[in-house]
Amino acid sequence: MAATRTSARPNASKTTGKSKGSNIIEFTAEQELEAYRMMLLIRRFEEKSGQMYGMGLIGGFCHLYIGQEAVVTGVQMSSKDGDAIITGYRDHGHMLACGMDPKGVMAELTGRRGGLSKGKGGSMHMFSKEKHFYGGHGIVGAQVSLGTGLAFANAYRGNDNVSFTYFGDGAANQGQVYESFNMAQLWKLPVIYIIENNRYAMGTAVNRASAQQDFSKRGISFNIPGEQVDGMDVRAVKRAADHAIAWCREGNGPYILEMQTYRYRGHSMSDPAKYRTKEEVQRMRDEHDPIEQVRSRILASNFASEDDLKQIDAGVRAIVAEAAEFATNDPEPDPSELWTDVLV
Ligand SMILES: Cc1ncc(C[n+]2csc(CCOP(=O)(O)OP(=O)(O)O)c2C)c(N)n1
Ligand SMILES: [Mg+2]
Numbered sequence: 001m002a003a004t005r006t007s008a009r010p011n012a013s014k015t016t017g018k019s020k021g022s023n024i025i026e027f028t029a030e031q032e033l034e035a036y037r038m039m040l041l042i043r044r045f046e047e048k049s050g051q052m053y054g055m056g057l058i059g060g061f062c063h064l065y066i067g068q069e070a071v072v073t074g075v076q077m078s079s080k081d082g083d084a085i086i087t088g089y090r091d092h093g094h095m096l097a098c099g100m101d102p103k104g105v106m107a108e109l110t111g112r113r114g115g116l117s118k119g120k121g122g123s124m125h126m127f128s129k130e131k132h133f134y135g136g137h138g139i140v141g142a143q144v145s146l147g148t149g150l151a152f153a154n155a156y157r158g159n160d161n162v163s164f165t166y167f168g169d170g171a172a173n174q175g176q177v178y179e180s181f182n183m184a185q186l187w188k189l190p191v192i193y194i195i196e197n198n199r200y201a202m203g204t205a206v207n208r209a210s211a212q213q214d215f216s217k218r219g220i221s222f223n224i225p226g227e228q229v230d231g232m233d234v235r236a237v238k239r240a241a242d243h244a245i246a247w248c249r250e251g252n253g254p255y256i257l258e259m260q261t262y263r264y265r266g267h268s269m270s271d272p273a274k275y276r277t278k279e280e281v282q283r284m285r286d287e288h289d290p291i292e293q294v295r296s297r298i299l300a301s302n303f304a305s306e307d308d309l310k311q312i313d314a315g316v317r318a319i320v321a322e323a324a325e326f327a328t329n330d331p332e333p334d335p336s337e338l339w340t341d342v343l344v
Helices: 029-054 069-078 092-097 102-109 142-157 175-186 234-249 278-288 290-300 306-329 335-339
Strands: 084-086 163-168 191-197 226-230 255-260
Touching (some): 029 102, 069 234, 069 290, 142 163, 142 175, 191 234, 234 255
Parallel strands (some): 084 163, 163 191
16 A cells, blocks of 8 residues: 655645644755745746747747746755756746756747757757756656656666656646556656646646546555645655655655645646636735745744845846846857757
8 A cells, every 4th residue: 555645735724834743844044045046036037938928039838837936946955966857848947946057948948049959949848968857848748758767767777866757737647657657666766756736737627637636646556655745835845855755765666746736827828717716826826825935934034134035036036137138139040950959
């Protein structure tokens, strides 16, 4: 039987910033500030991307991560160099959190030469060998089998790196997810399946599409343990990631983390938003915002002053402004690039 633990759902209990039993480990001042800075960078970057899309500087698909920042931030705080990361198309936050250059990410969004895929991949298709970031995938669920393969590679090489394989609540209903679960457990692969349950797959609410809405239980028939995590609280995310990573590095096989989170913006840039109320979105922002939670704890604990936080804010804004400037002025790829990096 899988060990399934349950923590409070963000939509069921108001987050107070206080410890919630054993599911929370308090952060040090350094950790709170690290989490605050990273989540703010992701949010400001995404806000700027949204603006630039509106100005016509970004074409094609663009899926913003606003609201979900605590998930990738908390997991990355637990990771070590060499751990692999792979996700779907809502990927800008993952790239920033694993240390990829914001200028290169933004210039890829605008299709410029300095973009991480030389301006030829766009929002959903960026990679970094150096940071072990394997994309960026537009086919829902496809990254799950690839992430399992990355874990196989680490096991084959005999290192103790893990594969963080992120996917959504909608992707969790894809068949290849379960083929991957089977092989991962059979071969005890070091993969952490991180299900970002933001409660919607495009306009379809989880309860309309999923027979088993407790995603931490999705591995039960493969004996893969799972855990539900308050994905709006970066401390809960980090604690759960620490546990899952230790499980994997010790050679116990895969682990499932259901991150209960929420996206504030539409699915992509055009979204009729008729599937949920404005009040629902506002309530999540008011009561569970991951950045506000950290900010109020920092101030309450005197880890930093309002002025210190303003300085962090200014630093983050400067990074994003520089990225936007670069992504606007960098030239487009030469037409000859149409014939490079093409697999035949
Ligand atoms: C195989 C496949 N089917 C359908 C689509 C169209 N599609 C794009 S995103 C999406 C919803 C996925 O939702 P979820 O997995 O919850 O991720 P989220 O967008 O919430 O992050 C769908 C159906 C696709 N890209 N690929
Ligand atoms: Mg979803």
